[in-house]
Amino acid sequence: MDDLEFHTRAHSNPFDEDSDFLGALSGREDRRRLLDELKQLDHSIRLVTQHIEVPNRLRQKLAAPDNRSWLGRRAFAYAASLVLVAGFVFSTMQYRPSASELALHDAMLEHVYAEAPRYEQITVPISWLEVETVLADAGVSLHQPEGEETLIITFAKVCGLGGTLRGAHLVTMGKNGPVSVILVRSTPIGRSLDVKDPRFQGRIVPSNDGNMAVIGEQAEELQRLEQIISSNVEWSI
Amino acid sequence: MSEPPVNRPIILGNNRKKRYESLVDRFYQDVFRYAYWLTRNPSVAEDLVQETFLRAWRSFDSLQSDDAAKAWLFTILRRENARMYERYRPELVDIDDVSIQEDDRNEPDQRQKMTELHNAIMQLESEYRDPLLLQVVGGFSGKEIAEILDLNNNTVMTRLFRARSKLRDILDPGAARDETGDEAHEELC
Numbered sequence: 525m526d527d528l529e530f531h532t533r534a535h536s537n538p539f540d541e542d543s544d545f546l547g548a549l550s551g552r553e554d555r556r557r558l559l560d561e562l563k564q565l566d567h568s569i570r571l572v573t574q575h576i577e578v579p580n581r582l583r584q585k586l587a588a589p590d591n592r593s594w595l596g597r598r599a600f601a602y603a604a605s606l607v608l609v610a611g612f613v614f615s616t617m618q619y620r621p622s623a624s625e626l627a628l629h630d631a632m633l634e635h636v637y638a639e640a641p642r643y644e645q646i647t648v649p650i651s652w653l654e655v656e657t658v659l660a661d662a663g664v665s666l667h668q669p670e671g672e673e674t675l676i677i678t679f680a681k682v683c684g685l686g687g688t689l690r691g692a693h694l695v696t697m698g699k700n701g702p703v704s705v706i707l708v709r710s711t712p713i714g715r716s717l718d719v720k721d722p723r724f725q726g727r728i729v730p731s732n733d734g735n736m737a738v739i740g741e742q743a744e745e746l747q748r749l750e751q752i753i754s755s756n757v758e759w760s761i
Numbered sequence: 762m763s764e765p766p767v768n769r770p771i772i773l774g775n776n777r778k779k780r781y782e783s784l785v786d787r788f789y790q791d792v793f794r795y796a797y798w799l800t801r802n803p804s805v806a807e808d809l810v811q812e813t814f815l816r817a818w819r820s821f822d823s824l825q826s827d828d829a830a831k832a833w834l835f836t837i838l839r840r841e842n843a844r845m846y847e848r849y850r851p852e853l854v855d856i857d858d859v860s861i862q863e864d865d866r867n868e869p870d871q872r873q874k875m876t877e878l879h880n881a882i883m884q885l886e887s888e889y890r891d892p893l894l895l896q897v898v899g900g901f902s903g904k905e906i907a908e909i910l911d912l913n914n915n916t917v918m919t920r921l922f923r924a925r926s927k928l929r930d931i932l933d934p935g936a937a938r939d940e941t942g943d944e945a946h947e948e949l950c
């Protein structure tokens with residue numbers, strides 16, 4: 525094996541155990557020194573990496589299905605949806621949401637439950653540029669109102685809803701806690717749907733080429749925020 | 762210091778939750794540390810890892826083989842990073858702000874060397890840093906790295922060669938160039 529091939533293979537994988545590679549070390553102290561140095565470099569990289577501190581609570585945050593995790597919340601959201609469906613069927617005779625409208629409702633509520641543990645911990649506003657980037661990714665734009673109506677956004681992420689829809693999830697602070705604004709570019713629903721849930725309240729509102737949801741805790745005043753968002757949202761063509 | 766990863770085989774069978782929990786136990790620290798190198802920011806890395814495992818949970822049924830679990834997670838991680846974070850990646854984090862664990866067993870000069878190596882890795886372009894860390898930290902073969910990065914095997918080996926050459930050159934300028942490898946290798950590519 526010539527020096528070029530040896531150098532190439534040693535740098536590509538110092539732990540190459542092919543017999544021809546190991547055989548090329550025989551009687552070549554310079555090659556052995558180079559290989560030892562490269563192995564030491566790999567060892568040091570592993571050492572540096574092992575010293576990157578893994579956040580203490582990360583493992584808990586990744587926990588799957590238990591009372592507080594995704595499956596639990598999902599089941600909770602589904603149960604809440606069933607209550608909502610029953611409510612519509614038995615007490616709201618004027619309007620019966622379609623299956624797709626209910627599916628949108630379920631997906632939004634489920635998503636809010638899933639994201640709540642994350643956005644609840646964030647109180648620092650993010651830049652409007654970051655908000656615009658997320659909105660653009662979801663095919664929507666929002667004009668930042670001025671003065672007293674200026675939106676303070678602490679969380680903005682593109683989210684998958686129900687496995688097929690793509691929307692923008694923003695969170696702003698209300699008087700009683702975080703309030704979610706979800707904007708989804710999809711066929712507008714027939715009419716506004718109330719979110720009825722033990723924890724959250726709000727409305728899903730058709731808006732030109734998409735749907736908008738404002739969802740907050742039970743005690744929250746949402747009407748003004750709904751009006752602000754509704755007046756400033758634009759859907760991409 | 763965080764707890765060491767639990768090295769036990771991923772539980773097979775229909776119990777989706779147990780199988781998932783086993784996968785998290787086994788890989789979350791490696792996934793976080795790779796995410797850290799990828800994003801160069803611990804907070805963004807934490808968000809990215811949560812997104813990654815959320816995606817993994819949702820599509821868990823598509824994971825056919827436990828042997829492929831780690832590569833599958835790293836692929837999801839890279840895809841999520843590209844989708845969510847690459848466009849507004851924060852500035853490179855100052856070394857003083859990085860969550861590197863202090864280890865009293867390390868002598869000051871050893872800590873200094875580790876800091877220098879950390880900075881040197883950060884200086885590598887991502888096209889070289891990514892395959893190197895997948896190999897050294899992830900323990901992936903050249904073929905697996907090629908699949909994760911969607912490159913051919915020769916390109917991966919070339920990038921690994923250059924990654925180590927550049928790293929050595931950053932740490933000890935001139936040392937790598939004194940050898941025949943890099944210059945000659947350029948002619949082959």
